[in-house]
Amino acid sequence: MNTALRHHWDAVYRTRADTQTSWHCAHLDTSLRLLDALGLDAGAPVIDVGGGRSTFVDDLLARGLREVSVLDVAGEALAQARARLGASAAQVHWIAGDATTVELPAAHFAAWHDRAVFHFLVDADARRRYATTLACTVRPGGHAIIATFAPDGPERCSGLPVRRYDAAALAADFTPAFSLVAAERDLHRTPAGGEQAFTYVLLRRAGA
16 A cells, blocks of 8 residues: 555545535435446445545445445545444445555456546556456446546645546546446535536446
C-alpha cells in the first residue's frame, strides 16, 4: 500500500467532518439507481471501492444485500463507517487497501462501485493496474459503476490532482474486458453549495 497516500487520506478523515468534504452527500442516488437497475439478488457480491465513510454501504444493506465489501486506503475512514453502522458493521467485509495493488478473489464480484477513486490515478501505470484488478475480480457478465470528474469538473480534490473524463474516454480505459452499457452526467452539489460535474459509466464484463 502507498504509505504516503494512506497517511494523506487518514488525515483528511481524521480532521474533517462530512460537511467539510466536498464529495459528501447524504445518499449516492445516481449510483444507487444504476445499481438497482442491475436487479441483483441478495447474495450477489458487491464491492464499494474507495467507500470511505460513505452511506453507500448503509443503503446496500438496507436493500437486503448480504455480500457487501468496502475497500479504502484510509483505515480511519473505514473505522468511522464501522462505528456509524454499529452492529450492522459485522455484515460487511472491510478491506484496508489500495485499489491498484490489493489482492481480491478472482471472478468474484457481481458489481464493482467506484465513485471518485479512479480519477485520482494520474499515473498511467496505476490506471493499468486498477483496470487489471477490475477485470480479474468482476465475474463474467458482472458490472462496474465508475464515476469520475467530468471534463468541466474540478482539476484537483483534497489537494491532489485528478484526471477528468467524458464517458467515451472513461470506458476506453477498461476495454476490451468491459463494454459500455450506459453513461450519464451528474451534477453534485457540495456541502458548501458549489457544483461538481461527474461522469458516470456502467460497464459490463465480457463473458457469460
